Amino acid sequence: MTGGAGEGGVIVVDDDGDAGIDAVLPFQIEASGLRGRLVRLADVADAVIAAHDYPEPVARLMCETLVLANILASTLKYDGIFTLQTKGDAAVPTLVVDVTSTGHVRGFAKVVADRLAPDTPATVPGLLGQGYIAFTVDQGPQTQRYQGLVPLEGETMADCVNAYFRQSEQIDTGIKLAVDRTSAGWRGAGIMVQRLPAEDGARPAPASDAEDDWRRAMVLLESATEAEMLSEHLPANRLLYRLFHEDGVRVYRPRPLKMVCRCSRRRLIEVLASFSAEELAEYVEPDGMFQVVCEFCATEYRLSEQDLAPVRDAALQSEFPPP
Ligand SMILES: [Zn+2]
Numbered sequence: 001m002t003g004g005a006g007e008g009g010v011i012v013v014d015d016d017g018d019a020g021i022d023a024v025l026p027f028q029i030e031a032s033g034l035r036g037r038l039v040r041l042a043d044v045a046d047a048v049i050a051a052h053d054y055p056e057p058v059a060r061l062m063c064e065t066l067v068l069a070n071i072l073a074s075t076l077k078y079d080g081i082f083t084l085q086t087k088g089d090a091a092v093p094t095l096v097v098d099v100t101s102t103g104h105v106r107g108f109a110k111v112v113a114d115r116l117a118p119d120t121p122a123t124v125p126g127l128l129g130q131g132y133i134a135f136t137v138d139q140g141p142q143t144q145r146y147q148g149l150v151p152l153e154g155e156t157m158a159d160c161v162n163a164y165f166r167q168s169e170q171i172d173t174g175i176k177l178a179v180d181r182t183s184a185g186w187r188g189a190g191i192m193v194q195r196l197p198a199e200d201g202a203r204p205a206p207a208s209d210a211e212d213d214w215r216r217a218m219v220l221l222e223s224a225t226e227a228e229m230l231s232e233h234l235p236a237n238r239l240l241y242r243l244f245h246e247d248g249v250r251v252y253r254p255r256p257l258k259m260v261c262r263c264s265r266r267r268l269i270e271v272l273a274s275f276s277a278e279e280l281a282e283y284v285e286p287d288g289m290f291q292v293v294c295e296f297c298a299t300e301y302r303l304s305e306q307d308l309a310p311v312r313d314a315a316l317q318s319e320f321p322p323p
Pocket residue numbers: 261262263294295296297298299
C-alpha cells in the first residue's frame with residue numbers, strides 16, 4: 001500500500017494503493033464515523049479449499065466463511081487464536097475457520113457425502129441445517145473464552161454473523177460478500193460497515209442525520225458489484241473510494257493474511273502419546289504404523305510406537321517422579 005502515512009498509522013485514501021489481496025483493510029467513513037472492514041482473499045481462500053476435494057457448494061460456503069471469519073477476527077483485540085465453528089445436522093456437521101492474531105488462517109469442513117444431494121444449495125439451511133455458530137478466542141492455556149454463540153438462522157453465513165452483531169453486541173452491521181471460482185482459483189471478498197452504539201446506548205431518531213448517514217452507507221454498500229469487489233485490477237483504496245467518496249473515506253494499514261497450518265509432527269506425537277490403546281487402534285495401518293491426516297491442511301503423518309515412547313515416558317516421569 002502506498003499513500004501518505006498520517007498520524008496514528010492512518011493512511012489517507014489515494015488512487016495508487018495496492019489491490020489489498022489476502023489482507024484485511026480497516027476503514028472509516030469520515031463524515032459519519034461509521035467503521036468498516038474490507039477483506040479480499042485469493043491465495044488464502046484457494047489454499048484452504050484446494051487442500052480438500054470439497055463439492056462445489058461446500059467450497060463456496062467455505063470461501064464465504066473464510067471472508068467472514070477474517071472480518072470478525074479483525075474487529076476483536078486478541079493475542080492468540082480466533083475460531084469460528086459451526087455445528088449443524090445437515091451435510092456439513094462441522095465447519096471451522098481459525099485466524100491467529102498474526103494473520104495465519106486455516107479451515108476445514110466435515111462433509112457427510114450421502115446427505116448431499118446434487119442440487120443442495122450453498123446456503124446455511126441447505127448445508128449446515130439446524131445448529132449454531134460459536135466464536136471463541138484462545139489466548140493461551142486456561143484462557144479460552146466464548147466470544148459468542150448464535151443459532152444458524154438465515155440463508156447465508158453473512159445473515160448469521162449479522163444477527164450475532166445485532167443481538168449479542170447491539171451493533172448495526174451491513175455486510176456484502178462476493179465469492180467466485182475463477183480460472184485462477186477461489187476468490188472471496190467482503191465489505192462490512194458498522195455503526196457502534198452511542199456512549200449512552202441511545203439509538204438515533206428515525207429522521208436524524210445519523211440515521212440518514214447509516215441508510216446512505218447501506219445503499220452505497222449494496223451498490224458494490226461482485227465484479228469490482230473481486231477484481232484484482234481494482235486497488236482496494238479505489239474500490240472504497242468509489243463507494244464512499246462523497247462522505248470521505250479513511251483507510252488504515254492493511255493486515256496481511258496467509259494460509260498457515262499449525263500442525264506439526266511434534267504436536268501430533270504429543271496428542272497420540274496421550275491416547276489410550278483403544279483410541280490409538282483407530283489410526284493403526286496394516287504395517288503397524290499410525291497414520292494421521294491433518295484435517296486442516298491434509299498433511300499426512302506416519303508415526304511408529306517408537307516415536308511415541310519417549311513422550312509417554314516423560315509424561316509418566318512427571319506424573320510419578322522417581323523418589
Ligand atoms: Zn495441518
